Amino acid sequence: MIVDIKNLTHHYDIDVLHNVSLSLKKYGSIALIGKSGSGKSTLLRILSGMEKATTGSIHVNGYPVSDPVYKKKVGFVFQNHNLFPHLTLERNITLILEKTRGVEKENAKEIAQKHLRLLQLGDQMHKLPKHVSGGQAQRASIARALSLDPDVIFLDEPTASLDPILTDEVLTAVKKLRTLGKDFIFATHVISFVRNFADYVIFMQDGVIVEQGKTTILDNPQTEAFKDYMSKVH
Amino acid sequence: MNKVETSDTPPASLTPKINRKRRASFFINYGLAILTFLILGYLIARAQTRVLDFSAIFDRPDILRNAFITTIRASFTALIFSVIFGLILYFFSISKIRYLRALSDVFTEIIYGTPLLVMIFMMGFIFRASINNIIDMIGITDFIKQFDSSFRGFSGPQMGLAGLTIYITPYMANIFRAAFSSIPEEQYMAMHLFGFTTFQRYRYIIVPQVIRVLMAPLMNNFSLIIKGSALLNIVMMREIYYELFSIQQRTGRSVEAFFVMWLLYLAITLPLSQFTRFIERRWGT
Ligand SMILES: Nc1ncnc2c1ncn2[C@@H]1O[C@H](COP(=O)(O)OP(=O)(O)O)[C@@H](O)[C@H]1O
Ligand SMILES: [Mg+2]
Numbered sequence: 001m002i003v004d005i006k007n008l009t010h011h012y013d014i015d016v017l018h019n020v021s022l023s024l025k026k027y028g029s030i031a032l033i034g035k036s037g038s039g040k041s042t043l044l045r046i047l048s049g050m051e052k053a054t055t056g057s058i059h060v061n062g063y064p065v066s067d068p069v070y071k072k073k074v075g076f077v078f079q080n081h082n083l084f085p086h087l088t089l090e091r092n093i094t095l096i097l098e099k100t101r102g103v104e105k106e107n108a109k110e111i112a113q114k115h116l117r118l119l120q121l122g123d124q125m126h127k128l129p130k131h132v133s134g135g136q137a138q139r140a141s142i143a144r145a146l147s148l149d150p151d152v153i154f155l156d157e158p159t160a161s162l163d164p165i166l167t168d169e170v171l172t173a174v175k176k177l178r179t180l181g182k183d184f185i186f187a188t189h190v191i192s193f194v195r196n197f198a199d200y201v202i203f204m205q206d207g208v209i210v211e212q213g214k215t216t217i218l219d220n221p222q223t224e225a226f227k228d229y230m231s232k233v234h
Numbered sequence: 235m236n237k238v239e240t241s242d243t244p245p246a247s248l249t250p251k252i253n254r255k256r257r258a259s260f261f262i263n264y265g266l267a268i269l270t271f272l273i274l275g276y277l278i279a280r281a282q283t284r285v286l287d288f289s290a291i292f293d294r295p296d297i298l299r300n301a302f303i304t305t306i307r308a309s310f311t312a313l314i315f316s317v318i319f320g321l322i323l324y325f326f327s328i329s330k331i332r333y334l335r336a337l338s339d340v341f342t343e344i345i346y347g348t349p350l351l352v353m354i355f356m357m358g359f360i361f362r363a364s365i366n367n368i369i370d371m372i373g374i375t376d377f378i379k380q381f382d383s384s385f386r387g388f389s390g391p392q393m394g395l396a397g398l399t400i401y402i403t404p405y406m407a408n409i410f411r412a413a414f415s416s417i418p419e420e421q422y423m424a425m426h427l428f429g430f431t432t433f434q435r436y437r438y439i440i441v442p443q444v445i446r447v448l449m450a451p452l453m454n455n456f457s458l459i460i461k462g463s464a465l466l467n468i469v470m471m472r473e474i475y476y477e478l479f480s481i482q483q484r485t486g487r488s489v490e491a492f493f494v495m496w497l498l499y500l501a502i503t504l505p506l507s508q509f510t511r512f513i514e515r516r517w518g519t
Contacts, residue, residue, distance in 0.1 A: 045423070048427065049427070050423050050426060050427050051423075068429070071427065071429060072429065074427070076424070076427055078420055078423075078424070080420070082420045082421065082424050084421065084424075084439055084443075085443065086439075086442050086443050086446070095438055096428045096430075099430060099434050099438065100428050100429040100430055100434075148428075
């Protein structure tokens with residue numbers, strides 16, 4: 001995937017991202033790490049086109065992120081699954097396919113069921129999100145992102161609200177997705193997952209990129225901030 | 235991959251048994267509770283020095299029926315309009331225009347500080363004259379006369395009903411506020427990301443969720459309206475309280491009259507609260 005960010009600054013009340021630039025061409029799985037509040041979620045939302053940056057030019061795979069065409073090629077997995085609570089797992093997917101992608105009803109069902117099965121949810125798809133476990137809901141949310149056939153999938157701390165067993169369950173599911181040939185950008189605190197899933201790592205602090213590089217930078221932090229972070233997540 | 239069962243759902247084989255047991259105990263205990271109140275009522279009635287005689291009350295069933303219908307009709311009218319005004323007041327309260335927000339705040343505070351009785355009295359006797367003078371002056375009275383030649387301005391009952399409606403409006407706005415804020419910011423983000431149109435957002439995602447949160451408190455407010463409608467007797471609306479109060483004055487049968495009055499209100503409010511429970515069970519989260 002090609003990620004091209006030039007002088008991205010974003011502020012709410014204060015500057016949340018500060019003059020971020022990034023140019024990556026050949027990585028398929030990019031990890032964002034850093035303390036809470038460092039701006040990972042904000043960067044993901046901006047890269048996925050969900051939120052408009054205050055200033056800066058942001059392109060992914062050649063599209064400006066505000067391009068409606070790009071938005072249809074994006075999948076997003078939120079921290080707390082964020083499934084629509086009044087719809088079954090299956091309907092959470094088919095509603096989007098039918099209403100926003102113009103997919104026929106029967107066809108939409110087929111696509112939804114295929115992806116729910118892929119994430120081992122074949123026997124859960126007619127349940128409401130509140131009637132399945134947190135890990136299952138999170139996997140359903142991954143299935144939802146996949147069903148839209150995106151080029152890039154964003155995951156914002158997909159396991160932050162789960163216990164260790166469910167975390168493992170979800171991350172195992174995500175790993176399998178590598179074989180589908182999709183690109184990923186994700187934020188997480190699970191360093192072991194970054195090690196064997198990411199091929200590029202970006203460490204952020206206070207709205208700026210402090211260090212970046214191949215996964216090996218995890219073993220050789222240069223700055224105090226990164227050293228400090230690595231000592232805390234282990 | 236590990237399958238982790240959700241801890242709060244018992245294994246399927248156990249549930250029917252538990253449900254049957256629970257249901258039996260439910261009926262027994264509620265039956266006993268209702269019986270307790272019936273016995274209590276009976277004892278109180280027995281302790282009356284006079285012999286109860288309901289014949290004078292049911293002498294004119296048409297009056298009772300009309301009173302019953304008037305209460306229901308007035309309550310529904312107040313319900314519908316307070317829902318509409320409540321929605322408008324809610325939109326004022328979240329408006330970008332600060333004046334509208336202030337307006338809704340001040341209005342809400344005034345209503346919260348006002349007894350319903352005072353509100354209905356003011357509307358029926360004080361504001362009524364002013365409003366009728368004003369609509370007369372600016373030609374609205376003449377305009378309405380084209381459709382209803384007997385129109386002489388708003389009547390006491392109409393103004394009283396308007397008072398009840400206005401009084402409930404902030405309470406309606408409140409339940410809209412609670413309902414709409416029950417949808418978290420992230421869901422709006424998701425709707426945006428997936429590319430739903432505004433209409434689709436309301437039709438498929440927002441309204442279906444909000445309705446669930448809205449129904450139970452809406453029915454509670456409706457119950458408030460029905461009980462509040464008893465005060466419309468002071469503006470001569472011929473509803474349940476008004477008619478039964480007149481009957482007891484005419485016949486001297488006050489115990490019987492108030493007893494029937496009470497039962498008529500319960501005949502409306504109890505089914506309503508059962509309906510509310512049903513909705514909560516059906517749609518509750
Ligand atoms: N919608 C928002 N409104 C105001 N401030 C926000 C909002 N979202 C995030 N922030 C602030 O922006 C900063 C970065 O937050 P975030 O991007 O969520 O960081 P991270 O995901 O790394 O924890 C934090 O200080 C947070 O409080
Ligand atoms: Mg975050």
